[in-house]
Amino acid sequence: MNNDLLLRPLTPADDAAYRALWVEAMTRHAQSFSTSLSDAPDPGIPTQYTDDSFTLGAFLGDxxxxxxxxxxxxxxxxxxxxxVSRVFVRTGTEGSGLGKTLIRELILRAEAISELRQLYLKVLASNERAQRLYASLGFRGYAREPDAVRFGERFVDEIQMLRFLRREPRQQ
Ligand SMILES: CC(C)(COP(=O)(O)OP(=O)(O)OC[C@H]1O[C@@H](n2cnc3c(N)ncnc32)[C@H](O)[C@@H]1OP(=O)(O)O)[C@@H](O)C(=O)NCCC(=O)NCCS
Incomplete structure (x- = not known):
């Protein structure tokens, strides 16, 4: 990846930049998400600023x-x-490894959280790029909800994925 890359949790000072990026995600990549701006009209940073509720940002330069x-x-x-939610890399940077770098760092930070055992997320079945990204970092699909999301007349399945952290899951 680019030497100018900086990964860090966002602070309230990043809210305007976050809003702009999330609006871009919701407008230019609407087909990649089950949510839309009308569901959550406030496109600001959705998490707190704590060790176990945060939004990680990848900065290229400023x-x-x-x-x-x-x-x-x-x-x-x-x-x-x-x-894990609201995953997005700026239009034009897809496929450059940024998404993977970002999620890898998110996993590392998650592993540092006391007694946190597993991460989970949902991804549209039509979003193969995101599925491959998550799978390449150890997430596995454990359920598929048929026709979970409606885009007008078209229905799309949704895949639920999880990844265990340091500890292995208890054997049943
Ligand atoms: C999904 C997204 C975050 C991935 O980030 P990215 O920077 O494009 O992905 P990366 O370049 O880091 O690649 C990660 C993996 O994705 C897969 N991938 C990358 N480009 C791909 C492509 N064009 N087609 C299919 N898979 C692809 C590869 O498996 C890659 O792993 P590898 O390098 O080990 O082969 C990004 O494309 C994005 O923001 N998409 C729109 C929004 C979205 O779908 N968000 C996720 C909602 S759940």
Missing amino acids: HLAGIASLQRDTDERLRHKAL
């Missing part, structure tokens, strides 16, 4: 070029899990 959010579940019996 420009925010990639984003991915991690949100740990808060219920007592679900706190071993965290959701």
Whole structure:
């Protein structure tokens, strides 16, 4: 990857840059997501600024070029899990390894969170690029919901994926 690449959690000062990138994701890559701007009209940073609720940014020079959010579940019996969401790299940078670098860093940071055991996410079955990215970093699909998302007259399946962190899952 480019030497000018910087990966770091976003702060409130990054909110304007985040908004611009997320609006781009929602408008230019609408077919890649199950959510739309009308579902969540506020396109600002969706997480807190803590160790287990954060949004990681990939900066190329001064420009925010990639984003991915991690949100740990808060219920007592679900706190071993965290959701990965809102993954996007700026139009024109796809295929350059940025997405993989970003998610690899997100996993490393997740592994540092005490008693966090697994990451989970949802991806549209039509989004092969994202599926390959996640699979190449150890996520595996464990369920497929038929016709999960509706785009006008077209229905698309959704794949649920998970990745265990340091510890192996308990044998059943
Ligand atoms: C999905 C996305 C984040 C991937 O990021 P990226 O920077 O393009 O991906 P990378 O270059 O890091 O490649 C990661 C993996 O994706 C796969 N990939 C990359 N380009 C691909 C292409 N053109 N076609 C199919 N798979 C591709 C490869 O398996 C690659 O792994 P490898 O290098 O070990 O072969 C990015 O393309 C994106 O923002 N897409 C639109 C929004 C989106 O789909 N978000 C995810 C919603 S769940």
